[in-house]
Amino acid sequence: RDYHFYASLPSTNRTAKELARQGAAEGTVVLAEEQTEGRGRLGRGWYSPPGLGIYFTVILRPAIPLGLAPQVTLLASVAVCKALETVAGVQPSIKWPNDVLLHGKKLCGTLTELNAEMEAVNYLVVGTGINVNQGPEDFPGEVAKVATSLYATTGEKVDRARLFAALLRFFEADYKHWLSAGFERLRSEWLERAAGMGTTVRVIAGQQEWIGRAEGIDSDGALLVRDGGGELRRLISGEVSLRP
Ligand code: BTN
Structure with missing residues (x-):
């Protein structure tokens, strides 16, 4: 190498x-x-x-x-x-x-x-x-x-x-x-080893910020977060804060 x-x-x-x-x-x-x-x-x-x-x-x-x-x-x-x-x-x-x-x-x-x-x-x-x-x-x-x-x-x-x-x-x-x-x-x-799964997190994606519940990652590695309306959203970039 x-x-x-x-x-x-x-x-x-x-x-x-x-x-x-x-x-x-x-x-x-x-x-x-x-x-x-x-x-x-x-x-x-x-x-x-x-x-x-x-x-x-x-x-x-x-x-x-x-x-x-x-x-x-x-x-x-x-x-x-x-x-x-x-x-x-x-x-x-x-x-x-x-x-x-x-x-x-x-x-x-x-x-x-x-x-x-x-x-x-x-x-x-x-x-x-x-x-x-x-x-x-x-x-x-x-x-x-x-x-x-x-x-x-x-x-x-x-x-x-x-x-x-x-x-x-x-x-x-x-x-x-x-x-x-x-x-x-x-x-x-x-x-x-994931931190914050099953807990409420703040999602920061570009200009958008919202609160949801982290539920896992999918088969692509995208983060799955359920938003306030109950919809499961896929995050492929951005950031989450564990202190909502
Ligand atoms: C992050 O958490 O924001 C990523 C940090 C990545 C830092 C490493 S140190 C070695 C390599 N060279 C860089 O300039 N950045 C990465």
């Missing part, structure tokens, strides 16, 4: 996209000790101080239609959870689509970006950031309200190389299973 390791990058997703454009192979990994312009979903940033977290992006070239791409992001969050459970002994939960939470605070996020032609995926870059050894005081004020790290939660430092190696193993196994067997097993592994 091709690894690209950097002491510092603006964003591993950005570098991965450049490499993918130049033809980098499926499975290429871009890893950085620090990001100076780490990017998150919905135009947000990802705080990426040196030496404390894991910031990486994987290039994938699955031969799939565009509509299946969101499943890869769910896959990444399941693989992260399995690695955290195995290496750090914690029980994380997942907030749709792919926030990995510990005690309700965000530990990990994934930003998937893609390039497609004629409704077929050309390449995907799946970028994940995990807060590992940050102390509670290492997060800037606004971030501290919503974010946590393994160390801030458990009081124990974790060997990032061990965690990363486990994560790549789970990710590769889950990805191969998904390619050959489809989404069903991953869907139940995702649901086993």
Whole structure:
């Protein structure tokens, strides 16, 4: 496998996209000790101080239609959870689509970006950031309200190389299973860890905000939320808040 390791990058997703454009192979990994312009979903940033977290992006070239791409992001969050459970002994939960939470605070996020032609995926870059050894005081004020790290939660430092190696193993196994067997097993592994299912959530989709009851995800990975009128609605992008 091709690894690209950097002491510092603006964003591993950005570098991965450049490499993918130049033809980098499926499975290429871009890893950085620090990001100076780490990017998150919905135009947000990802705080990426040196030496404390894991910031990486994987290039994938699955031969799939565009509509299946969101499943890869769910896959990444399941693989992260399995690695955290195995290496750090914690029980994380997942907030749709792919926030990995510990005690309700965000530990990990994934930003998937893609390039497609004629409704077929050309390449995907799946970028994940995990807060590992940050102390509670290492997060800037606004971030501290919503974010946590393994160390801030458990009081124990974790060997990032061990965690990363486990994560790549789970990710590769889950990805191969998904390619050959489809989404069903991953869907139940995702649901086993899902936060907020069966509870009232606030849905934020573009300019629209509404309250409903989260009921699961469907066979595409879309979130199912029952609205006030009793209608079951499918969410393929956007955000949910567990504090309605
Ligand atoms: C989110 O929860 O909003 C997604 C955060 C994704 C952060 C990771 S860190 C590695 C990769 N490079 C980036 O610039 N972003 C992703």
